[in-house]
Amino acid sequence: MKKKVQNNYVIEVSNLCKKFGAFYANKILSFDVKRGEIFGFLGANGAGKTTAMKIISGLQSPTSGEVNVLDYDVYHEAEKIKKVIGYMSQKFSLYEDLSVWENLRFFAGIYGLSRKMIKEKGEKILHHLDLWEHRKELVRDIPLGWKQKLAFSLATIHDPKIVFLDEPTGGVDPYVRRVFWDQIYQAQAKGITIFVTTHYMDEAEYCDRICILSQGEVVAYGAPEKLKKEYQVDSIDQLFVLLARNVE
Amino acid sequence: MNRRVWGLIKKEFTHIFRDKRTLFMIFGIPLVEILLFGFVIRTDISNIKVGVVDMTQDQVSHDICNKLLGSTYFSEIISVDKISDADLLFRENRIHELIIFGKELEKETTNRLGGEISIILDGSNPTVSQLILNYTNAVISDYFSLADYKDIVPQYRMVYNEELNSTYMFVPGVMALVLLLISAMMTAITLTKEKENHSFEMLLISPIRPLEVIIGKVTPYLVLSLANGVLILFLSKVLFGLPFLGSNLLLFAIILLYVLLSLSIGIFISVVADTQIVAMLFSLVVLLMPTMLLSGFIFPIANMPWPLQLISSIMPARWFIICFKGVVIQGLGIVGVLKPFLILLGMTLFFMILSVKRYNTHLDD
Numbered sequence: 289m290k291k292k293v294q295n296n297y298v299i300e301v302s303n304l305c306k307k308f309g310a311f312y313a314n315k316i317l318s319f320d321v322k323r324g325e326i327f328g329f330l331g332a333n334g335a336g337k338t339t340a341m342k343i344i345s346g347l348q349s350p351t352s353g354e355v356n357v358l359d360y361d362v363y364h365e366a367e368k369i370k371k372v373i374g375y376m377s378q379k380f381s382l383y384e385d386l387s388v389w390e391n392l393r394f395f396a397g398i399y400g401l402s403r404k405m406i407k408e409k410g411e412k413i414l415h416h417l418d419l420w421e422h423r424k425e426l427v428r429d430i431p432l433g434w435k436q437k438l439a440f441s442l443a444t445i446h447d448p449k450i451v452f453l454d455e456p457t458g459g460v461d462p463y464v465r466r467v468f469w470d471q472i473y474q475a476q477a478k479g480i481t482i483f484v485t486t487h488y489m490d491e492a493e494y495c496d497r498i499c500i501l502s503q504g505e506v507v508a509y510g511a512p513e514k515l516k517k518e519y520q521v522d523s524i525d526q527l528f529v530l531l532a533r534n535v536e
Numbered sequence: 537m538n539r540r541v542w543g544l545i546k547k548e549f550t551h552i553f554r555d556k557r558t559l560f561m562i563f564g565i566p567l568v569e570i571l572l573f574g575f576v577i578r579t580d581i582s583n584i585k586v587g588v589v590d591m592t593q594d595q596v597s598h599d600i601c602n603k604l605l606g607s608t609y610f611s612e613i614i615s616v617d618k619i620s621d622a623d624l625l626f627r628e629n630r631i632h633e634l635i636i637f638g639k640e641l642e643k644e645t646t647n648r649l650g651g652e653i654s655i656i657l658d659g660s661n662p663t664v665s666q667l668i669l670n671y672t673n674a675v676i677s678d679y680f681s682l683a684d685y686k687d688i689v690p691q692y693r694m695v696y697n698e699e700l701n702s703t704y705m706f707v708p709g710v711m712a713l714v715l716l717l718i719s720a721m722m723t724a725i726t727l728t729k730e731k732e733n734h735s736f737e738m739l740l741i742s743p744i745r746p747l748e749v750i751i752g753k754v755t756p757y758l759v760l761s762l763a764n765g766v767l768i769l770f771l772s773k774v775l776f777g778l779p780f781l782g783s784n785l786l787l788f789a790i791i792l793l794y795v796l797l798s799l800s801i802g803i804f805i806s807v808v809a810d811t812q813i814v815a816m817l818f819s820l821v822v823l824l825m826p827t828m829l830l831s832g833f834i835f836p837i838a839n840m841p842w843p844l845q846l847i848s849s850i851m852p853a854r855w856f857i858i859c860f861k862g863v864v865i866q867g868l869g870i871v872g873v874l875k876p877f878l879i880l881l882g883m884t885l886f887f888m889i890l891s892v893k894r895y896n897t898h899l900d901d
Binding site for chain 2: 342345346347367370371373375377379380383385386390393394395397398399400402452
């Protein structure tokens with residue numbers, strides 16, 4: 289029987305394992321994400337971050353283990369999960385050959401917003417981002433910072449409960465990153481849980497809690513301050529180097 | 537229609553109409569091909585100039601000359617006094633053919649044709665000369681078949697193509713090629729483009745289902761391919777007088793089936809290829825080249841060595857061309873083209889099932 293009690297955790301992962309042939313992308317991962325927090329998911333390339341994120345967002349099924357997202361089971365209820373999450377990746381943000389408004393209309397459309405809602409919400413968002421005047425310009429012609437802001441707003445246009453950010457600030461200058469994090473905080477203030485992967489260790493410090501992966505396993509998990517004390521380091525950057533060295 | 541799919545379709549059309557190169561590919565290529573094949577790479581010849589040495593000066597030779605001029609292929613009759621004069625005329629390209637009417641033709645023809653009409657052709661261009669000979673023979677035999685010389689009627693007759701008009705025979709081939717190009721290649725490219733941009737992940741993480749993504753992405757190409765088919769048919773009718781002897785509904789069904797087949801091949805390619813460039817090369821080398829060479833469009837299948845004939849039989853275009861010619865030029869019904877039609881249908885189902893299967897496993901790695 290499913291409990292109807294409000295669960296304090298929006299993502300619960302226990303003993304997650306994903307195998308590709310003989311290779312383990314994820315070996316017995318366990319962690320939880322609390323409602324309304326900013327959760328940092330860190331790890332070197334190939335540590336299994338992307339695979340775990342794909343599984344949690346319902347894109348792939350795990351080999352074994354339990355994964356629940358908002359009390360939905362990823363094995364059987366992936367379609368329900370997809371309706372309540374948002375996703376944004378550094379690899380792709382928006383269609384360059386479409387205008388600002390066309391991108392907005394498209395992404396709102398695939399999340400099932402009605403035409404009237406798209407118009408109302410779209411106008412509100414573009415005014416808020418100061419992009420209303422530029423709505424007819426092609427995305428390829430607007431500055432990277434604007435694209436970033438717009439992409440994030442579109443990832444949350446359907447008011448998701450959780451938003452997944454896959455290295456959202458890769459290749460972006462420090463100022464744009466700063467502005468982008470302000471946006472993340474705004475979303476958090478609205479009650480959205482943020483699940484973010486990043487390469488930048490200073491960004492890890494902005495998170496409420498973090499989880500560091502190495503070779504498909506969790507090597508550190510908790511609030512940044514707590515972890516720093518525990519390992520007696522000054523920054524997450526140092527912690528990361530320390531853990532990476534242990535592996536070698 | 538589902539709102540999400542509709543959004544995808546609208547987006548795909550925007551991509552196409554915004555990119556002028558894509559737009560040119562879609563509407564320019566059929567136009568260029570049909571005009572090229574229709575007017576430049578003609579397999580028949582017009583403006584033939586004929587030299588005539590007429591020793592009889594009777595009604596028969598006179599009538600035949602008029603008949604030659606009356607056909608669309610012969611433009612000029614030049615009277616030549618002596619056979620020996622023809623040499624210079626040939627060298628200066630003023631005539632392509634010399635017809636000699638022997639003495640007392642009118643009397644002779646009541647008995648036999650042989651020997652009394654001789655034709656001399658320029659052997660340095662055998663292909664063209666062969667064609668000219670065929671035209672001339674056709675005109676002459678046509679004359680004798682109408683006139684009252686029952687005994688000497690030579691049996692020349694072109695079935696389905698009495699006018700000796702071969703220009704429209706290339707239409708099915710061009711159509712097969714163009715539809716394959718747009719449906720298969722463009723679909724493969726547009727799907728791999730989403731993969732390359734990582735926007736595919738974005739779509740798959742959204743509530744939209746994989747099948748809806750495919751339908752949304754592919755529908756615009758279905759619409760454009762059908763529009764293209766209509767454009768080609770229209771041009772063929774207006775410019776080359778393509779006869780529409782069979783049922784138009786059946787023709788539409790055949791074109792639709794072929795487009796669906798090409799689309800499923802395109803989807804299959806997009807599953808195999810990871811980048812746009814690979815998808816394009818794959819389409820060009822594996823699809824278009826063999827289609828052009830082996831479908832019977834340019835080279836007759838009967839003349840191919842058996843391994844090539846075997847490969848030819850797995851070319852969708854081959855069966856499309858047979859269906860098309862059967863319905864449009866020969867006026868056959870569904871029964872007449874049942875075999876090629878069923879082959880096309882089988883191929884379509886095969887590729888649809890294969891791509892859906894591959895697509896689902898593909899998403900999981």
